[in-house]
Amino acid sequence: MEQQPLSADDLPIVNGRVYHLDLAPGELAREVILVGDPDRVPFLAGELLASRDTDRCHRGFHTITGIARETARRVSLVTSGIGAPSTEIVLNELAALNEIDFATRTRKAQFEPLTVVRLGTSGGLNPATPVGTLVLTDYAIGLDNTGLFYDIPLPGPTCFVLEEQLRTLLKGAAAPGARFGGRIVPYCARSDRGLLAALAREATELGIPHARGITVSSAGFFAEQGRGVARTGSTIPALLDALATLDTGKIGLRLENMEMEAAFVLHFLGGLGYRAAAVCAVINQRQNGSFVADFHRQMLDGARLALRAFRTLAANHQPPGNATGA
Ligand SMILES: O=P(O)(O)O[C@H]1O[C@H](CO)[C@@H](O)[C@H]1O
Numbered sequence: 385m386e387q388q389p390l391s392a393d394d395l396p397i398v399n400g401r402v403y404h405l406d407l408a409p410g411e412l413a414r415e416v417i418l419v420g421d422p423d424r425v426p427f428l429a430g431e432l433l434a435s436r437d438t439d440r441c442h443r444g445f446h447t448i449t450g451i452a453r454e455t456a457r458r459v460s461l462v463t464s465g466i467g468a469p470s471t472e473i474v475l476n477e478l479a480a481l482n483e484i485d486f487a488t489r490t491r492k493a494q495f496e497p498l499t500v501v502r503l504g505t506s507g508g509l510n511p512a513t514p515v516g517t518l519v520l521t522d523y524a525i526g527l528d529n530t531g532l533f534y535d536i537p538l539p540g541p542t543c544f545v546l547e548e549q550l551r552t553l554l555k556g557a558a559a560p561g562a563r564f565g566g567r568i569v570p571y572c573a574r575s576d577r578g579l580l581a582a583l584a585r586e587a588t589e590l591g592i593p594h595a596r597g598i599t600v601s602s603a604g605f606f607a608e609q610g611r612g613v614a615r616t617g618s619t620i621p622a623l624l625d626a627l628a629t630l631d632t633g634k635i636g637l638r639l640e641n642m643e644m645e646a647a648f649v650l651h652f653l654g655g656l657g658y659r660a661a662a663v664c665a666v667i668n669q670r671q672n673g674s675f676v677a678d679f680h681r682q683m684l685d686g687a688r689l690a691l692r693a694f695r696t697l698a699a700n701h702q703p704p705g706n707a708t709g710a
């Protein structure tokens with residue numbers, strides 16, 4: 385059946401470029417490092433790229449594409465902005481750049497999957513994991529509702545168990561009489577297994593302090609992460625204490641960190657059949673209140689892991705591996 389072209393409203397394209405990122409299709413590499421902070425893009429580009437072919441900045445979304453010095457492979461450094469709603473816009477536009485023929489506004493008959501590593505900062509939930517550690521996300525629990533608008537099958541039975549455990553925990557921890565108690569719906573996603581394994585191997589090989597575990601992706605930074613700064617009430621004031629009691633049982637993984645984008649990235653890109661994983665530095669310990677503001681070293685380490693993992697996957701011609709299994 386012939387495809388209906390996407391309308392100008394479905395996919396806004398201005399002067400041949402996607403509306404928010406201001407990128408044209410040839411300006412995106414198939415391998416992407418996605419960071420929250422736009423300033424991280426020129427920093428990583430300056431440290432890691434031998435040359436650049438694209439440098440665009442629009443609405444705070446900075447993108448630089450070029451050749452990585454260490455791997456001689458083309459990579460795009462892309463800004464997600466903060467949180468799932470901003471990330472949703474960015475990932476849809478990346479997918480459109482990869483899949484849509486801008487001349488006909490129809491989906492190409494064939495396209496290669498993107499490989500995306502989210503590289504960010506996070507708050508530590510496991511007191512045994514020191515500040516400065518890179519957490520490689522095995523599973524991510526989304527507490528934003530952006531992910532719920534994408535009806536993507538469960539990636540496996542472990543995600544089912546984690547969703548149930550978190551749903552029960554959040555419902556039980558809500559403040560008595562809270563208007564929205566029991567109405568925060570968690571969803572679970574996981575990193576591409578091949579990409580995660582490659583990142584872990586590289587981290588071990590390079591001697592970079594790292595841990596693997598579960599990441600909680602919140603809808604905001606303050607009440608959504610258990611910070612009681614505002615003068616309003618909170619639906620789950622004891623969120624951190626509640627999370628600390630979670631026993632994932634047989635799964636054997638701990639909650640390691642809390643940030644704001646990983647779950648949506650893994651959920652959405654996994655649903656497209658793309659490869660995605662998340663690497664986030666622990667920059668503070670939520671249990672003891674510490675916070676460090678200089679994490680350049682960790683961002684460089686994380687980006688190197690991603691570049692090297694991209695090279696390994698390409699050498700092995702490994703297809704995305706998130707659709708089946710646990
Ligand atoms: O360092 P980035 O990638 O922005 O990630 C973390 O930092 C921001 C909050 O300070 C959120 O985006 C959170 O996910």
Ligand SMILES: O=c1cc[nH]c(=O)[nH]1
Pocket residue numbers: 505506507508605609642643644667668
């Ligand atoms: O505590 C933290 C630290 C970084 N990013 C977050 O979202 N939370």
